[in-house]
Amino acid sequence: MKVSYKWLQEYIAKKLPTPEKTAALLTMHAFEVEGIEKAKGDAVLDIKVLPNRAHDCLSHYGIARELAAIVKTEAKHALIKMKEQKKVKAKDGLKVAVREPELCARYTARVIYGVKIAPSPKWLVERLEALGQRSINNIVDATNYVMLALGQPLHAFDLDAVAGRTITVRKARAGETITTLDGDALTLTVADLVIADMEVPLAIAGVKGGKKAEVTVRTVNIALEAATFDAATVRKTSRRLNVRTESSIRFENGLSPALPPEALDMVAALIVALAGGEVASGMLDAHGKLPVPQTALFTAEGINKLLGTDIAEKEMLLTLKRLGFTIQKTAKGFLATAPKERLDVAHQADIAEEIARMHGMMDIASLLPESTLIPAEQNNSIVTADNIRTALAALGLSETYNRSFIGARHMGYFHERYAGAAAVANPLSDDQKYLRPSLLFGLLDNVAENFKHEKAVRLFEVGNIFALKDTRGVHERTMAAGVIAAKGKGKNGDRALFYEVKGIVDALLERLGIDDAWYDDYLPSPEYSDERFWHRGRTADIKVGDATIGAVGEAAPALLHLYDIHERVALFELDRAKLSELAQEKRAYQPIIKFPAIERDIAVVVPAETKIDRVQYAIETAGGELLSDSDLFDIYEGENLDAAQKSLAFHCIFQSAVRTLTDEEVNDAFKKITAALISEEWDVRS
Amino acid sequence: MHIDLKQCEHIQKEAALELARIASREALEQLRLKYFGRKEGALTAVLRSLKDLSEEEKKTIGRAAHETKLYLEDALAKKEQALIEAELHDQQRKEKIDVTAPGTRVLEGHLHPLTQLIAKACDIFTAMGFAVVEGPEAETERYNFDALNVPKDHPARDMQDTFWLEAPGMLLRTQTSSVQIRYMETHQPPFRIVAPGRVFRNEATDATHEAQFYQLEGLMVGKDVSLANAKAVLEVFFQRLLANKKIAVRFRPSYFPFTEPSVEVDVTCFKCFGKKCAVCKRTGWLEVAGAGMVHPTVLANVGIDAREWQGFAFGVGLDRIAMVRYGIDDIRLMYGGDMRFLKQF
Known part of the structure; x- marks a missing residue:
């Protein structure tokens, strides 16, 4: 809010420091001053009043009271005396009926007869314009001036345009329309509150006045309104109609019903001074039970305990008095009663804030807490995430943080499966309409972008993904995913990229202490592997036991096309929760075998579709306990072989932990392996 | 012979x-x-x-x-x-060779600057006995707002532009404070926790604004945990994080619905170390966190007796710290996956 330095001074008897110093004081004790603008003989402070104090401090008097307390004095109201014309009674000229007392806690009105509409005097025009307000005429300007002074919005109606001279505060009828002072025709709903005459709405309560009873040059008699409208109602209406005004901003913060009479008297007096006329006697005042000023019970010890300070009780009481509180001593401590317009006082903590601010937040000394020495409990999920990150970085992948959103276009590619994706109701753009159902989307984006300047891309991310759970909630999981791609790599169907990424997954799992993972032909499952995502021939489910913990493979060609990537891309995605569950921190040391190992190689030609896993299983089963390890070192297809065949070569390592093996023993075991492979009708060439 | x-x-x-x-x-x-x-x-x-x-x-x-x-x-x-x-x-x-010829490049990965920052922050807090906890990014209105004393239909909600989800009552958390509620609901005081994580604000993106960024939430509740304690803990944290014992912390009044009193936390500008530079707008201070004493209503909402227990909470903006620390001038780089950026950390 823009605040005039000169105006603040009018409320404070003590000479204020320079505008810059005043701004600094306000920033350190009350509200942040975001800027100072020099105006003619004045300075305008741009003060950021936060929602907890908007109800009383979007006003010069409110700010002045804070400032006065900061400079250790009290603010004084600059009231103008108002004179009523005893013979004329307000209630004879205007009737007020509040049909919605829940939404309008108080409605006060006054009537002034015989005003002369004219431009405002220079001082008023200058003051309003300095604060960013447009001068309209002496009546409207007076209402705005008082609003800026006290924070209570006001409205003036042309009394002669009020049909039936009756003002009714009621809900709008469905489809009812109003033309605002700006000339906009708006359609209302039953959720809106209006000020109506006998026929139509004259104003949208707390939001905007209407054309019908506008104060114009022809206006002679006026009705003045000062009311307390329901904050949420004003807020909803203002948002729906997209009309935000100085009035609606103040109402939506919730104003005190104690304010209207004072504001109404002040504006009436000002109008008589500016435009002449006679104020009819009596204030029309419709209200239910008015709230009493807010209170909070406190003790000096309680406040010092909360703040960790040693502020004297005397200082506390003086500070509160300067802020307009009244204090009563009770058996349980002090009872502080807030000024009538303040609505933010209920707890001792609220009083502590007032004391701390005025004492100086920056003067609170640091004090290390005294606490029992209990080491924090380790969080396994976080430890696993850290271990994943360290492992993948050690394996040559760099970490990226991608955005949690993906666009409608990419979602569209998966429309069938991902109809269940969680959508944002108010996205920034169509590109950010959905919450990512997988980390792989972001990684593919990274590949496409990085290929503009990099030859190879190796990235990973640990982050959260989202899916709709039934129709009610959102299912969120933390995943670890990675991608590798290099320009020219994987030409002519080269499979090296797949095995490289698989090697990365192997190494990652080993680092996490998961040693019983295996790979299965992938089956599209809603959980891990959308069939449109993965390359059908080059993707595996990563399993432990029967449970799938992730997937590894190449991206589907059509998907790469969608991302405009013209290279092979290999990816993996693993579920952090499952990794965390399976990860073993404990490792058992295996004694290093002292007896020599004997290595024999074997090559076997098998049908092309035979799985290497199966061949290796046959070797290891037949090799018995003397075979300590078997290692695939070559896969060959092509010349000298049928098209439907491949040749596999393994190192077979024989070793015993308790003795040196003899040649005969090794030959014997090796023969058993050969025999086993032949019995599968495979062609052994060794 | x-x-x-x-x-x-x-x-x-x-x-x-x-x-x-x-x-x-x-x-x-x-x-x-x-x-x-x-x-x-x-x-x-x-x-x-x-x-x-x-x-x-x-x-x-x-x-x-x-x-x-x-x-x-x-x-x-x-x-x-x-x-x-x-x-x-x-x-x-x-066999003499040209030793000035470049070394063979070893394939090595890099950790994201935020990962490194979070790890360091968590190490410091863990050493002070704070447990590290997590919470979901897709939150309910209750955990993100209601239980944190942010009333419905109140301008306090406008302080954080929110991404609402089509799933009813759900949103993307606007602050890691939601983790406080989840933790307090399921644990008995006293406690000390920190919760690093991703938060979201519905704001147009530019060099200094991202719709997503990282916060580190902290919470300490005990019999007599005070605002002065918050200042000391934050001071130690920033001094260790920035490896500089001259870093000071300054409190200014502020407002967060879930704390009372509430403060803005300024630290000595760690670009110029108080000498006043463009980064700190010539003030010598950087605003890097919000803090305060947990609001009695928030304690009541999770069933903790505010007459017996009190404590502080804070939320540190991590992106800004990383940006000032590393001289990153565009927050979008943090979430762009550009390897030319990532390889520098």
């Missing part, structure tokens, strides 16, 4: 001369054969003929011959060692 003392002297003298001229191990071997050769070796012949001498001569000549043998063996060994060294030296000279 008859030998005398002169012969031994002669052999020794001649061998020394020859040895001095030798330049290769082959020539050295030839020389060794010349004196020690089984058949024609000059010294071998002398030693062999010793047996023909009288006892008297054996004493003098035999001793001289033996000394000559030891001398020659030693001289040959020394020469051989010298030749080997010269050879190795020569080899290394020939």
Whole structure:
């Protein structure tokens, strides 16, 4: 809010420091001053009043009271005396009926007869314009001036345009329309509150006045309104109609019903001074039970305990008095009663804030807490995430943080499966309409972008993904995913990229202490592997036991096309929760075998579709306990072989932990392996 | 063959001369054969003929011959060692390479700057006894707002532009404070926790604004945990995080619905260390966190008696710290996956 330095001074008897110093004081004790603008003989402070104090401090008097307390004095109201014309009674000229007392806690009105509409005097025009307000005429300007002074919005109606001279505060009828002072025709709903005459709405309560009873040059008699409208109602209406005004901003913060009479008297007096006329006697005042000023019970010890300070009780009481509180001593401590317009006082903590601010937040000394020495409990999920990150970085992948959103276009590619994706109701753009159902989307984006300047891309991310759970909630999981791609790599169907990424997954799992993972032909499952995502021939489910913990493979060609990537891309995605569950921190040391190992190689030609896993299983089963390890070192297809065949070569390592093996023993075991492979009708060439 | 003392002297003298001229191990071997050769070796012949001498001569000549043998063996060994060294030296000279040529690139991955920052922050807090906890990014309105004393239909909600989800009552958390509620609901005080994580604000993106960023939430509740304690804990945290004991913390009044009193937390600008620069807008301070005493209503909402327990909470903006620390001028780089950026950390 823009605040005039000169105006603040009018409320404070003590000479204020320079505008810059005043701004600094306000920033350190009350509200942040975001800027100072020099105006003619004045300075305008741009003060950021936060929602907890908007109800009383979007006003010069409110700010002045804070400032006065900061400079250790009290603010004084600059009231103008108002004179009523005893013979004329307000209630004879205007009737007020509040049909919605829940939404309008108080409605006060006054009537002034015989005003002369004219431009405002220079001082008023200058003051309003300095604060960013447009001068309209002496009546409207007076209402705005008082609003800026006290924070209570006001409205003036042309009394002669009020049909039936009756003002009714009621809900709008469905489809009812109003033309605002700006000339906009708006359609209302039953959720809106209006000020109506006998026929139509004259104003949208707390939001905007209407054309019908506008104060114009022809206006002679006026009705003045000062009311307390329901904050949420004003807020909803203002948002729906997209009309935000100085009035609606103040109402939506919730104003005190104690304010209207004072504001109404002040504006009436000002109008008589500016435009002449006679104020009819009596204030029309419709209200239910008015709230009493807010209170909070406190003790000096309680406040010092909360703040960790040693502020004297005397200082506390003086500070509160300067802020307009009244204090009563009770058996349980002090009872502080807030000024009538303040609505933010209920707890001792609220009083502590007032004391701390005025004492100086920056003067609170640091004090290390005294606490029992209990080491924090380790969080396994976080430890696993850290271990994943360290492992993948050690394996040559760099970490990226991608955005949690993906666009409608990419979602569209998966429309069938991902109809269940969680959508944002108010996205920034169509590109950010959905919450990512997988980390792989972001990684593919990274590949496409990085290929503009990099030859190879190796990235990973640990982050959260989202899916709709039934129709009610959102299912969120933390995943670890990675991608590798290099320009020219994987030409002519080269499979090296797949095995490289698989090697990365192997190494990652080993680092996490998961040693019983295996790979299965992938089956599209809603959980891990959308069939449109993965390359059908080059993707595996990563399993432990029967449970799938992730997937590894190449991206589907059509998907790469969608991302405009013209290279092979290999990816993996693993579920952090499952990794965390399976990860073993404990490792058992295996004694290093002292007896020599004997290595024999074997090559076997098998049908092309035979799985290497199966061949290796046959070797290891037949090799018995003397075979300590078997290692695939070559896969060959092509010349000298049928098209439907491949040749596999393994190192077979024989070793015993308790003795040196003899040649005969090794030959014997090796023969058993050969025999086993032949019995599968495979062609052994060794 | 008859030998005398002169012969031994002669052999020794001649061998020394020859040895001095030798330049290769082959020539050295030839020389060794010349004196020690089984058949024609000059010294071998002398030693062999010793047996023909009288006892008297054996004493003098035999001793001289033996000394000559030891001398020659030693001289040959020394020469051989010298030749080997010269050879190795020569080899290394020939193998000289250009050491200024670049080293072979090792494939190494890099951790994201925020990961590194979060790890460091968590280490510091863990050492102070704070447990690290997590919470979901897709939250319910209750955990993100209601339980945190942010009323419905109130401008306090506008302080954080929210992404709402189509799933009813759900949103993307606007602050990690939601984790506080989840934790307090399921644990008994006293407690000390920190919760790093991703938060979201519905704001247009530019060099200084992202719709997503990272916060570190902190919460400490005990019998007498005070605002002054919050200041000390934050001071220690920032001093350790930035490895500078001169970093100070300053509180300014503020408002968050879930704390009372509420403060903005400024720290000594860690770009200029208080000298006043463009980054801190010539104030010497950077606003990096919000903090306050947990609001009694928030405690009541999770069933904690505010007359018995009190404590502080804070939320630190991590992106800004990383940006100032590393001199990153565009927040979008943090979430862009550009390897030219990522490889620098």
